Amino acid sequence: MIVAHVVCSYIGGMEIRHADRIADALEELVFTGQFNDGDRLDEIRLAKQFGVSRTPIREALQRLVVSGIAEQLPRRGVFVRQPGPVELMEMFETMAEIEAVCGRLAARRISDAALAELDQANRLCREAVSSHDTDAYYLENERFHHTIYAQSGNSYLAGQALRLHRRLKPFRRLQLRLRGRMAQSMAEHEEIVAALKAGDDQRAASALRDHVGIQGEKFRHLMMELRTAAE
Amino acid sequence: MIVAHVVCSYIGGMEIRHADRIADALEELVFTGQFNDGDRLDEIRLAKQFGVSRTPIREALQRLVVSGIAEQLPRRGVFVRQPGPVELMEMFETMAEIEAVCGRLAARRISDAALAELDQANRLCREAVSSHDTDAYYLENERFHHTIYAQSGNSYLAGQALRLHRRLKPFRRLQLRLRGRMAQSMAEHEEIVAALKAGDDQRAASALRDHVGIQGEKFRHLMMELRTAAE
DNA sequence: AATCATATTATTGTATACAAAAATATTGAC
């Protein structure tokens, strides 16, 4: 019997391979906490869920494994690997250091146009703070940091920074909900721009390291609270 | 007809999945320059070459794509992506900065045992230099750097450093062949250890940044020579 | 001969088939 199965959908320049689409979807599901640490990613269950065969699912899983989002035990399956408290703090520290590096390089390489973009992002951030628009704040905050990565003048480094930034996204979001954190974060942003404008690389590095370091601290504090609350 | 195909070999704790073994093999082939930039990784050719079907080959290819070693054009195939001169210099700069970060953190966290290990690695390095044993030098040099990564006290950061270090391995090896480079590199190692012993984080960071930065410079010089020689 | 349209082939992406290993259930001995 010949089954007329549609292999892929060609809508615009969108995803073409099911495996790609599924890898992205699974990554998103893991990042948004739809899966717990240690959960097995059942191939046949996912195949049914996504309406495809096991083949594209398995290809997607390979990608998750290489990304470090999941772990593969041969002949046992693929299991999601959510970072624990220790690894998370390490990731925040690494993010702080990488941002500091970006800032140090950017201080000597940044363009006037990019400085103006940072100013605008901060302006929109301030507006978001006054109107208590967390989502808008988050968006402009992201633009702020991405601009600094790009202005490091090193696209490889910028790519690595983006990767980690994306990975930490769900955790960073949490600490932003803390009372007064948005306003404090804004002040830190101003200091960063001031350092960049002055072309002071050491100061820019310190400001960025502290800014991200505080995020990690706040997040750790949140986790501790959750932990003690659970006891 | 039933074919008695052996799925996998269980020799010791070795590789179990063909896909894993093939991914490693392909990565090695790309790193050692067996493939040129833009070469298509032909599924059926590789399948024949490795004596397996296309399925494990394709799973291996997914891994290469995520690692950034290859690029996938939907419906076209997977192509190896060797970093060009610009990207290579960016990678060296990033490596220098990451090593500097590791050194800065290590200066405040390193153990006496690790300091002794660095001293020993340098001693063996010096011996290798006098006996012109490039391989031995390379091995101890690697141990030196890996120890510093580990002593950053941040295993996530150390992992990232290891990744990039591994990626740059074939390129770093080249510049070591330059006249007097090994001796110069040794002196730089001594300075790094001195800074770490003194617990001077700024000095350790600078020493490591310069050390790796010089590697990048030497490599760039080599590339320029190759380029002009080709004209 | 050059160019465009069509036919052919090759290759990718997915589905299915099947063997090996792991997980689970069942049975039997004590």
Add this chain to the structure above:
DNA sequence: GTCAATATTTTTGTATACAATAATATGATT
């Protein structure tokens, strides 16, 4: 009832089958 040994089921890993698209060849037209 508990534990161990065997049987059954599930699941992984790989091979193969097949449809859709890309690449190439063929041929008609000028």
